[in-house]
Amino acid sequence: MSQEPELVARRERPSPYSARPEPSNLADILERVLDKGIIIAGDIRVNLLDIELLTVKIRLLIVSVDKAAEMGIDWWKNDPMLSTSAQEVAEENRRLRERIEELESGAGEPGDE
Amino acid sequence: MSESGVYLYAVSRGLHADDVDGLVGLQGDPVRVLDGHGLSAVVGDVGLDEFGDEGLRRNLEDLAxxxxxxxxxxxxxxxxxxxxxxxxxxxxxxxxxDDSVVERLGEWGSALQRALDRVEGRSEWSVKVYVSLEEIEAEGRAAAHSRPAGGGAGAAYLQRRRSQITQREDALGAASELGDSIYTRLAHSVAASRRLPPQDRRLTGHEGTMVLNAAYLVGHDDEATWTSTVDAIVAERPQARVELQGPWPPYSFATVEDV
Incomplete structure (x- = not known):
């Protein structure tokens, strides 16, 4: 069944869903929990669009530093190239936010306060 | 401790309270199950100082x-x-x-049920393909050397320069075709598949160039067939280094986007 195992690097097998909390590399986890997963607007409204923005920032980050471990807080703010892109993203973010508010004002109630 | 909120990790169905026994939430509290509208919400309590509007805005920018x-x-x-x-x-x-979570389960009920139907009995598998562009280029060079070069020294130089550039382009083209062909071959054998953007080696530390980063949705009963399909495809393509990981939760496939 598992002939020629040296051809394919396998991790996490044979036990399904390893009980260890960190079976995958950070890139694997971030691209799934930030970029995938079902979006249901919670009561905390900030999260959705900020996460869209964050996903883009993560992409920028990935091409801008050598190692995830070297990242600090505000990692893009001090880089003029990234800040410019981040501003464009923020602009797009604001347009999306307005659009969503528009849609929501037509649809269901936003829950309690 | 500030006001607390309820963090929703995932939606399932038919979960019992003891199915989440031992699972620890984001701030060390136990994970709970909330039932409603035929669905089970997996939730945990979080402080709104950290997970409220202000907190999230601040914290999402802190990579640690x-x-x-x-x-x-x-x-x-x-x-x-x-x-x-x-x-x-x-x-x-x-x-x-909690009430707000349950209310939202009601609003999204049928879409969530369909998403769960799509992934029930299936898991996500990650396939990444890496190549060495230098190796592919070297193969191209070896092939080019066997061709005779005409003309004088200047012409030979120009031809060499031109072919260096061509070889790099050819190598990139061959690498991307390799990724495409593996993706397509594997996609035919499973319920669903998605391509994700290739990861950068500066974050992952991988060697070579990632030409494919794909997710496949594979039935639990089909896993043996799936892994031998991957083995067969890998054996046909010695230039490719393939990394198969799984089974994973169906992050890339439990979606409501087509609703």
Whole structure:
């Protein structure tokens, strides 16, 4: 069944869903929990669009530093190239936010306060 | 302690309270199950100082915080995936109280049920393909050398320069075709597949160039066939180094986007 195992690097097998909390590399986890997963607007409204923005920032980050471990807080703010892109993203973010508010004002109630 | 909110990790169905026994939430509290509208919400309590509007805005920009939350979110999702079908939520889906979560289950009920139907009995597998562009280029060079070069020294130089550039382009083309062909071959054998953007080696530390980063949705009963299909495809393509990982929770496939 598992002939020629040296051809394919396998991790996490044979036990399904390893009980260890960190079976995958950070890139694997971030691209799934930030970029995938079902979006249901919670009561905390900030999260959705900020996460869209964050996903883009993560992409920028990935091409801008050598190692995830070297990242600090505000990692893009001090880089003029990234800040410019981040501003464009923020602009797009604001347009999306307005659009969503528009849609929501037509649809269901936003829950309690 | 500030006001607390309710963090939604994933939605499942038919979960019992003891299915989440031992799962620890983002701030160390136990994970709970909320039932409503035929669905089970996997939730945990979080402080709104950290997970409220202000807190999230601040914390999402702190990569150490983000990494820790992402890993813990993933750990809870994996823990639940061992117990049954589930649809993971996007990171940081936060409600003010339990009632609000249940109300939202009602609003999204049929879409969530369809998402769960799509992934029930199936898991996500990651296939990454790496190549060495230098190796592919060297193969191209070896092939080019066997061709005779005409003309004088200047012409030969120009031809050499031109062919160096061509070889790099050819290598890139061959590498990307290799990724495409593996993706397509594997896609035919499974329920669903998605391509994700290739990861950068500066974050992952991998060697070579990643020409494919794909996710496949594979039935639990088809896993033996699946892995031998991957083995067969790998054996046909010695230039490719293939990394197969799984089974994972169906992050890339439990979606409501087509609703």
């Amino acid at each position: 915080w983000l990494e820790q939350v992402a890993r813990q979110h993933d750990a809870v999702v994996r823990g639940v995936a061992r117990r049954g079908v589930l649809a993971p939520m996007r990171l940081a889906t936060v409600f003010l109280n």
